[in-house]
Amino acid sequence: MKNLKRVVLAAALLVVAPASAETLKLAHFVAPTHTLTEAIVTPLTEGIAPSGLVIETYPAGKLGAGPADQYVRVVQGVADIVWGLPGYTSSQFPLAMLTELPGAQPDGMTGADFLWNGYDAGLLEREFPRTEPLALWTAEPAVLILRDHEVREPQDLRGLKIRVSSSITGEIVQALGAIPVQMAATDVYNAMQTGLVDGVITGSSAISDFRFDEVLSHVTLGIPLGNQSFYVVANAARVGSLPDSEREALRAASGRELSRHAEAAWNAKGESAIAALRERDQGIVTELTPDEMSAFEAILLPLTQEKVAELGAEEAFATMRGGQ
Known part of the structure; x- marks a missing residue:
């Protein structure tokens, strides 16, 4: 009789026990303390948890070093999900990188909405082959971080070596008379410390x-330098292979809302970083006056229209800007 009860109990457990949960590998190239964790990794992992789907995170290049190779890793299946920057492979993402043009985003519009407007309209699909975007967003407005110079006028930049992360930012730097140097964010600290570069254009969240x-002397705010764009994408075939309930959970936990959450986290980190610098020394942060900003705008804002026209992207640009 006892054996019969064990058999019945075991049969009951087989009926109610969930099928073995799928596990997705998420790879990125920064430390676990980076803003990415609170902005994307934690909410995405927690959002899918009720379905049984699991995400295992591999930070700091554990599935392969080199930020520029992130997209290749997810397409080849080395990782199921990756975080990356369109700017590192600029030629693949002409529309996703429109956010980096000076003044591209209308006042009050998030970069997440700018990018998802384009994706939902079918404009960005060809830029993300064999993947499914889970999040598309931008960093806070880019700032100019300097090793040992103070910049208030365009001529202050002439001849300086400025690290950039994309071809568009490189064109901005050249328009200002400086010399663009492209490298991964993870290499900038040493480059600034040793004087290989004089400064960097990036979001203020990167400061912390x-x-x-630890290696800057000045930060200039107010130059229209655009907003760096980001993506989190999943291997499309891997998503398609998931059980229906897990695939639906992944899609429900991602998309425009997750992207807005990520952008808010980036903005908060950037504001905190600037506040910390001001607390340390008010002289570190240079905030341009309206007249000083106008001198930069006169050079940079025409660049945006020229670039959009060069790409033949007038209609796409208007759609991403919400018809503006």
């Missing part, structure tokens, strides 16, 4: 995320 506060 990459410890640039």
Whole structure:
């Protein structure tokens, strides 16, 4: 009789026990303390948990070093999900990188909405082959971080070596008379420390995320330098292979809302980083006056229209801007 009860109990457990949960490998190239964790990794992992789907995170290049190779890793199946920057492979993402043009985003519009407007309209699909975007968003407005110079006028930049992360930012730097140097964010600290570069254009959140506060002397706010774009994408075939309930859970936990959450986290980190610099020394942060900003705008804002026209992207640009 006892054996019969064991058999019945075991049969009951087989009926109610969930099928073995799928596990997705998420790879990125920064430390677990980076803003990415609170912005994307944690909410995405928690959002899918009720379905049984699991995400295992591999930070700091554990599935392969080199930020520029992130997209290749997910397409080849080395990782199921990756975080990356369109700017590292600029030629693949002409529309996703429109956010980096000076003044591209209308006042009050998030970069997440700018990018998802384009994706939902079918404009960005060809830029993300064999993947499914889970999040598309931008960093806070880019700032100019300097090793040992103070910049208030365009001529202050002439001849300086400025690290950039994309071809568009490189064109901005050249328009200002400086010399663009492209490298991964993870290499900038040493480059600033040794004087290989004089400065970097990036979001202010990078000041704390990459410890640039240890190697800078000035930060200039107010130059229209655009907003760096980001993506989190999953291997499309891997998503398609998931059980229906897990695939639906992944899609429900991602998309425009997750992207807005990520952008808010980036903005908060950037504001905190600037506040910390001001607390340390008010002289570190240079905030341009309206007249000083106008001198930069006169050079950079025409660049946006020229680039959009060069790409033949007038209609796409208007759609991403919400018809503006």
